[in-house]
Amino acid sequence: MNVTSAGIGSGLDLEGIIEAYINAEAIPHELRLQNKEKRITTELSGVGQFKSALSNFQSVLKKLGSPEDFNKQISASSSDAVEVTTNGYASNGSFAIEVEQLAQGSRRQSTAFAASTDTVGTGTLTFSAGANTFDVNVDGTDDLSAIRDKINEQSGNFGVTANIINVQSGSYLVFNSSVSGDANNMTISSSDASLDAISTNTTQGVNDIAKSARAYVDGNLVEQDTNEFKNIIEDVTFTAKAENMGNPATISISQDEENGSKLVNEFVDAYNALRGTLDVLGNAENGALAFDANVRQVKAQLNSIVTESVSGLTGVHKGLSDIGVTIDKTGRLEVNPVSIGTMKSGTERLEDALKFNLEEVGEIFASSNGVSSKLTTLIESYNGSNGTLTLRNTELSKQASGIRDEYSALETRLRDYEDRLRRQFSYLDSTVASYNATGSWLASTLESMQPKKS
Known part of the structure; x- marks a missing residue:
């Protein structure tokens, strides 16, 4: 504010009066801007947490993007002379491999x-x-x-x-x-x-001279132009690295049953973490996005996707509940370890599905209409470049920036108001000062006209 000494001439507390006028004008506007800034900042923070929670969940969904993600196998070789891999669908078993000759160019x-x-x-x-x-x-x-x-x-x-x-x-x-x-x-x-x-x-x-690779699989001769032997054992590729006749390498194939269980449980935990964040954000008393329409919509859409059957599937298992993944009364997913009557527990149903119907489990998540596919599409509709939350975040950022402009405009308006007040009270100050001077002169004159006492 401007610094002057209003009231010096008149002796009146004009500085106090000016300050009171300015405060009366400024305080309501400042409170309005402070409340607006707090509301926007809180909402902007909430939207940021919302987007982050969706992104974290999406990072887990990427691990479930293909049915093959569940078909992990453990392949091993007893010797450095032979390396082995599978496509995920090989039958369990073990084989003796002897390399008689490595392939070479000419x-x-x-x-x-x-x-x-x-x-x-x-x-x-x-x-x-x-x-x-x-x-x-x-x-x-x-x-x-x-x-x-x-x-x-x-x-x-x-x-x-x-x-x-x-x-x-x-x-x-x-x-x-x-x-x-x-x-x-x-x-x-x-x-x-x-x-x-x-x-x-x-x-x-x-x-x-160019040579083919020659190897024996359980005593049976096989030849390939290169050192890679693909599908000699169905769905298995073994690669000859060194000759080892008389000292066979044993390669073994087994299903990684823990992989599927780990993926499902990671999905359940990530889903519940997202729901927990949404519950906190939407809390009616202190949530950053209390009563927010987007929070309610996403909750409803998540619930719908994880409880519906996946269309287009023809197997025994068509939805998460069929493999033991159900939703509890709080909206969280669970693999319930408790059986009810003759019905197997969620844990037992998941174990059976992973052991006997692994391909169907993969399709529930990663088929074109699968749970993972639908959830990814849902998240993109909110977090994508033109998603609901992305656009909302942009608009809130603009509003937050606009508040700084409003504060600047208010300060300019208050300065103008103060200048106007000072001009008005300056006239009052000089007028009262003039009257005071006249009064003092009259008092002095009258006093001098009084007869002197003897």
């Missing part, structure tokens, strides 16, 4: 040259390995280094790597093919005899 070497700067000729080189082939054009000015680079950089190259080795006997172009398998030995041909030294005249050692 290698060829050119005739000797004086140096890597030697040129060869002009024409086209053709590299082949089984059904794979590609061409490289060689110019008369290309030396061995340039030819090497052209081969390695050829876009159609199926896996041939060219190198140059410089040894006592000369410089050689060496070609290595990564394509393995008995039928995939690399050959090199050319369109011109000038290129024979690096094509048809290349040599290959007995250990440089």
Whole structure:
């Protein structure tokens, strides 16, 4: 506020009067803005907690986004010579694996040259390995280094790597093919005899020929072009890493039954955490979003999704209640350990479903109309870029920013009001001061006119 000394001339408490006027004008507006700011801040905080709770729940739903998420298997190998994986649907069992031969690609070497700067000729080189082939054009000015680079950089190259080795006997172009398998030995041909030294005249050692992998599964011979043996054992892939004839590796496959139970219980806990947050936010006495329509809507929608059967399923289990996941009187999910009469407990029903109908459990959650799918869609409608809560958060942020502008406008208005008051009371101050001066003069004059006592 402006600093002056109103009332000095008149002796009146004009500063106190001005302050009282300003307070009378300011206090109601300040209280209104403070209440508005508190309301918006509280609501903004509540919406933020709302969005965060939905996001936390969604992070758990992502773990249940595919039926395969439930089909986790434990696969193990007793030896580093063999690695094993499954697609999640393999039958339990164990197998003895012996690796007789690892797969390898092929290698060829050119005739000797004086140096890597030697040129060869002009024409086209053709590299082949089984059904794979590609061409490289060689110019008369290309030396061995340039030819090497052209081969390695050829876009159609199926896996041939060219190198140059410089040894006592000369410089050689060496070609290595990564394509393995008995039928995939690399050959090199050319369109011109000038290129024979690096094509048809290349040599290959007995250990440089492409080979297939050979292994025995419980004594039965199997061959593959690569070291990966897929579906030799149905739904299982084992990879040969080293030869181990006479010392078989035992690979074992078993279902990870704890995985499904862990996922379901994690879902139940996450759902209940979300419901707990919504109950706190919507508390009628002190909730940040008491009586909020969005809180009520989400509660109702959550309850509907987890209690309805999943449409389109044809198995025995069509909803969460069928696998022992039910809703209690507080709106929370539970896997009840207590049986009622002849009805199995929720814990028993879940164990049976995971053991005997695991695929159906996955479909309840992750099919196109599944629980996880519907809940994810619901959350996106509130938390997405154009979601209800996202737009609401943006609008509240604008309102919060607007309050600062209102405070600034109020301060400006009060300053103007104070200036106007001071101008008005300044006139009063000078007028009263003038009257006081006149009064003092009259009093003094009258006093001087009184006869003096003898």
